[in-house]
Amino acid sequence: MLKIPKHQVAGHKASDGLLGPLIDDSGRFYKPLQSDERGSKEVAFYTSFSSNAMVPEHIRKFFPIFYGTQLLEASDGSGLCPHIVLQDVVSNLLHPSIMDVKIGSRTWYPQAPEDYIHKCLKKDRETSSLSLGFRISGLQLYGSEESGFWRPGKKVVQNLNADEVRVVLRKFVSSYSSADPNFVPDCAFASSVYGGSTGILAQLLELKSWFEDQTIYHFNSCSVLIVYEKGSMLKRPSSGAVVKLVDFAHVTEANGVIDHNFLGGLCSLIKMISEILTSPDECRTKNGLQDSDKNCIYIGDSKGE
Ligand SMILES: O=P(O)(O)O[C@@H]1[C@@H](OP(=O)(O)O)[C@H](OP(=O)(O)O)[C@H](O)[C@H](OP(=O)(O)O)[C@H]1OP(=O)(O)O
Numbered sequence: 479m480l481k482i483p484k485h486q487v488a489g490h491k492a493s494d495g496l497l498g499p500l501i502d503d504s505g506r507f508y509k510p511l512q513s514d515e516r517g518s519k520e521v522a523f524y525t526s527f528s529s530n531a532m533v534p535e536h537i538r539k540f541f542p543i544f545y546g547t548q549l550l551e552a553s554d555g556s557g558l559c560p561h562i563v564l565q566d567v568v569s570n571l572l573h574p575s576i577m578d579v580k581i582g583s584r585t586w587y588p589q590a591p592e593d594y595i596h597k598c599l600k601k602d603r604e605t606s607s608l609s610l611g612f613r614i615s616g617l618q619l620y621g622s623e624e625s626g627f628w629r630p631g632k633k634v635v636q637n638l639n640a641d642e643v644r645v646v647l648r649k650f651v652s653s654y655s656s657a658d659p660n661f662v663p664d665c666a667f668a669s670s671v672y673g674g675s676t677g678i679l680a681q682l683l684e685l686k687s688w689f690e691d692q693t694i695y696h697f698n699s700c701s702v703l704i705v706y707e708k709g710s711m712l713k714r715p716s717s718g719a720v721v722k723l724v725d726f727a728h729v730t731e732a733n734g735v736i737d738h739n740f741l742g743g744l745c746s747l748i749k750m751i752s753e754i755l756t757s758p759d760e761c762r763t764k765n766g767l768q769d770s771d772k773n774c775i776y777i778g779d780s781k782g783e
């Protein structure tokens with residue numbers, strides 16, 4: 479049976495009669511094709527990517543598996559609508575902590591209509607995209623059985639400045655997560671989630687080495703999803719943290735040109751995560767009290783939509 483995903487952190491959502499993705503119990507994620515060219519462009523990307531022999535095999539793990547398209551009853555009640563059928567990358571997780579990081583200081587693509595470029599430019603300027611080369615588009619952090627999930631509002635998350643983004647990347651791997659403004663990130667899981675030979679940093683570096691070479695696609699406005707199961711982390715120190723790329727509605731052909739925009743944003747994210755690994759204690763003062771100026775950035779709760 480199709481249902482609304484519980485763990486979707488950004489993008490168009492299926493609720494209140496709106497068109498959005500659906501999932502089922504078999505581990506598939508059904509993303510409806512938007513009525514303009516965005517849907518068909520995303521299908522075209524997945525079709526091209528799936529059969530492109532120039533894409534190295536080890537890079538495919540960074541993309542959800544593509545199972546074609548399927549006509550399904552749309553979530554908004556408008557009737558049958560084609561959906562892109564994808565691997566649901568969080569289907570095997572009970573308490574996933576998820577971060578959607580939109581990569582690139584520029585989220586528009588050169589051939590886009592002028593009004594669309596203006597809309598994107600405005601968002602890029604008002605968020606950390608311009609200063610950092612990426613912005614957090616959506617976030618959910620699992621705290622504990624008692625506190626459940628912390629899902630700061632979409633606009634609040636997107637409008638974080640560079641310093642606030644730094645703190646959120648620390649909170650993402652901390653043992654406690656909440657909207658409490660006094661919450662000081664302890665980075666307790668930094669080494670097991672971000673670090674290690676298979677952790678997030680290693681995966682991002684592997685992806686980066688491909689982006690240093692690949693001149694097939696420009697991944698405009700595409701996101702890196704960072705996911706790990708915190709529930710199990712509380713019991714055993716193995717996070718199974720993964721990086722997946724999502725949202726290919728604005729991918730364009732690279733025509734032999736490096737995707738500098740994506741590569742630059744990726745390098746910036748890598749640098750920030752590396753810094754957390756080299757100084758995980760930065761958020762704690764020597765006597766254990768919080769440094770309220772620097773570390774206790776309150777990023778609101780789920781009412782901030
Ligand atoms: O707010 P809007 O109306 O610009 O909505 C954005 C969408 O534009 P649309 O309205 O469909 O043309 C926009 O769609 P496109 O990327 O332009 O296809 C995104 O869904 C964006 O969400 P996110 O930044 O990817 O998480 C959406 O942004 P947020 O709602 O997350 O700000």
Ligand SMILES: Nc1ncnc2c1ncn2[C@@H]1O[C@H](COP(=O)(O)OP(=O)(O)O)[C@@H](O)[C@H]1O
Nearest residue numbers: 486487488489490507542564565566567578725
């Ligand atoms: N394959 C997937 N499996 C699980 N969740 C996904 C998948 N693709 C996207 N999502 C979730 O949906 C959100 C929005 O996806 P996205 O493709 O960016 O949609 P939109 O085009 O509406 O912006 C992501 O932040 C993530 O939470």
